[in-house]
Amino acid sequence: xxxxxxxxMELAQQGNHEAFRLLMEQHTRAVxxxxxxxxxxxxDAEDLTQETFLRAWKHIGRFDGRATFATWLYRICSxxxxxxxxxxxxxxxxxxxxxxxxxxxxxxxxxERLAVSSEVAARLGPAMEExxxxxxxxxxxxxxxxxxVESIAQALGIREGAAKHAIFRAVQKIRRAMEPAMxxx
Amino acid sequence: xxxxxEEDLVLLYYSEPAAAESRSHLAACSTCREAFSSLxxxxxxxxxxxxxEPDPAFLASLPRFIxxxxxxxxxxxxxxxxxxxxxxxxxxxxxxxxxxSRQPPVVVAGLSQEARARILTITLADHLDxxxxxxxxxxxxxxxxxxxDRARDLVSEGRLLRQSVTxxxxxxxxxxxxxxxxxxxxxxxxxAVQLAQWRGRINQASLLFKVRILQSNLRQKEDKI
Numbered sequence: 116x117x118x119x120x121x122x123x124m125e126l127a128q129q130g131n132h133e134a135f136r137l138l139m140e141q142h143t144r145a146v147x148x149x150x151x152x153x154x155x156x157x158x159d160a161e162d163l164t165q166e167t168f169l170r171a172w173k174h175i176g177r178f179d180g181r182a183t184f185a186t187w188l189y190r191i192c193s194x195x196x197x198x199x200x201x202x203x204x205x206x207x208x209x210x211x212x213x214x215x216x217x218x219x220x221x222x223x224x225x226x227e228r229l230a231v232s233s234e235v236a237a238r239l240g241p242a243m244e245e246x247x248x249x250x251x252x253x254x255x256x257x258x259x260x261x262x263x264v265e266s267i268a269q270a271l272g273i274r275e276g277a278a279k280h281a282i283f284r285a286v287q288k289i290r291r292a293m294e295p296a297m298x299x300x
Numbered sequence: 301x302x303x304x305x306e307e308d309l310v311l312l313y314y315s316e317p318a319a320a321e322s323r324s325h326l327a328a329c330s331t332c333r334e335a336f337s338s339l340x341x342x343x344x345x346x347x348x349x350x351x352x353e354p355d356p357a358f359l360a361s362l363p364r365f366i367x368x369x370x371x372x373x374x375x376x377x378x379x380x381x382x383x384x385x386x387x388x389x390x391x392x393x394x395x396x397x398x399x400x401s402r403q404p405p406v407v408v409a410g411l412s413q414e415a416r417a418r419i420l421t422i423t424l425a426d427h428l429d430x431x432x433x434x435x436x437x438x439x440x441x442x443x444x445x446x447x448x449d450r451a452r453d454l455v456s457e458g459r460l461l462r463q464s465v466t467x468x469x470x471x472x473x474x475x476x477x478x479x480x481x482x483x484x485x486x487x488x489x490x491x492a493v494q495l496a497q498w499r500g501r502i503n504q505a506s507l508l509f510k511v512r513i514l515q516s517n518l519r520q521k522e523d524k525i
Contacts, residue, residue: 132370136363143362144354151351160351161358165365172370177426239346257314258346264316268440272432272512275440279307286310290342 124184128175135175139168142185146192152255153196155243163199167192189260190270193252197271200248242292246285253278254285304332309339420464421518427457428515431476435508438483438498444490451484472510479507 120141126134143164150163170191178187246254253271256262262270268278304312304322311319312326313336326332434450437443458477462470479501486494502508 132367135370136367139363139366143359147354147358148351157352157355161354164354164358165362168362168366169369172366177429239348258343264311264314265440269433269436272436279311282314283307283310286339286343287306289346290339293342293345 120184124178127172128178135172138184142188143168145185146188149189149192149255149260150196152259153193153252154199155240155251159199163192163195166195166199170195193256193270196252197248200252238293238295239289242289245288245292247281249273250281250285250288253281254289257282303329304335306335306339309336312336313340313343420461421521424461424465424469425515425518427454427461428511428518430454431458431480432508432511432515434480434483435502435511438495439502439508442492442495444495445488446490446495447483447486448488451480454480455484469514472514475505475507476511479505 120138123134123137127138146167147160147164150167151157151160154160154163167188171188174191178184182190243251249271253267256267256270257264264278264282265275267282268275271278273281304325308319308322309332312322326336430450431454434447434454438446455477458473458480462473462477465473479498483498
């Protein structure tokens with residue numbers, strides 16, 4: 116991160132609201148995208164983004180710079196998503212199939228995108244819906260964010276074996292839901 | 301020849317360190333290569349999903365929503381700041397009490413009972429946060445250098461806090477201190493056996509669980525103060 120970012124971080128830790136607002140501005144898009152993957156819909160993603168920044172402000176004194184601020188926010192967001200799933204007692208909403216389809220359809224054609232049939236895209240949403248909160252959060256962290264299993268376990272406060280297991284279950288469910296479409300591709 | 305399990309293939313797909321051996325097996329086994337190719341095809345499809353950009357109206361409203369709340373909520377001071385503040389108060393009170401009188405009863409002047417309770421609660425909860433983090437790392441890590449300076453810091457902080465707490469909380473701090481002392485005094489290059497023994501101790505004494513419960517209780521108490 117640049118010097119301005121570090122300076123804002125220092126000021127924010129001293130209680131400067133404006134510095135925190137600037138940090139928030141810089142990280143909102145990334146946090147929102149993560150929240151969207153964790154929750155699967157716009158409404159919850161917006162709620163999770165707000166909650167992430169409120170918690171970050173509340174605990175900014177504990178940020179010790181061992182990880183980057185982005186990673187720290189990312190951990191807060193993951194925990195917010197898990198808390199949200201626990202408190203609502205429901206599975207995260209499915210990814211909007213239409214949104215996926217539109218994005219694939221509107222993207223520049225590439226060999227990979229052209230290979231994605233509409234049937235496969237339509238199956239991804241329901242497949243993600245089948246995942247429990249823990250499975251979804253762990254899978255999103257591993258698959259989309261590239262976080263190693265060991266770090267996922269640390270971030271979620273679970274054993275490494277449990278984190279692996281959550282990812283395996285997620286992969287199994289996704290494969291089960293998507294393979295019929297893959298075989299007809 | 302034992303073929304790779306689905307779990308092995310998933311670890312391999314994500315290039316996890318545990319998959320190193322599987323990679324050499326894959327090079328020599330066409331059955332596993334085929335299974336891996338099928339898995340990769342399915343998981344690669346998931347990459348097609350990019351979350352949408354946030355709604356511009358949301359981006360515009362976020363600072364308006366957050367800022368008033370941020371102004372209302374004072375950020376919690378860091379553990380070091382609280383410890384420094386608490387230590388400064390204790391030292392100055394002890395100094396002035398010593399000068400003014402040789403009578404022992406020292407009441408911390410200028411600091412209410414509530415303020416002292418708040419300092420202690422927050423400092424203790426922050427200490428347990430850091431303890432939980434290190435215990436979790438030790439319970440999951442194969443890193444021979446895990447612990448070290450952080451364990452030493454926790455021992456020093458724990459001893460300072462131990463003077464102000466009694467009962468079950470004090471007993472838990474003693475238990476944590478004994479464990480952290482062993483970690484702090486161990487060599488940087490710990491053996492796998494040593495790490496396994498520590499994991500065993502953490503599990504057997506439900507150390508992580510007890511730390512989490514106490515920390516959670518303190519956080520709830522902290523929110524009410």
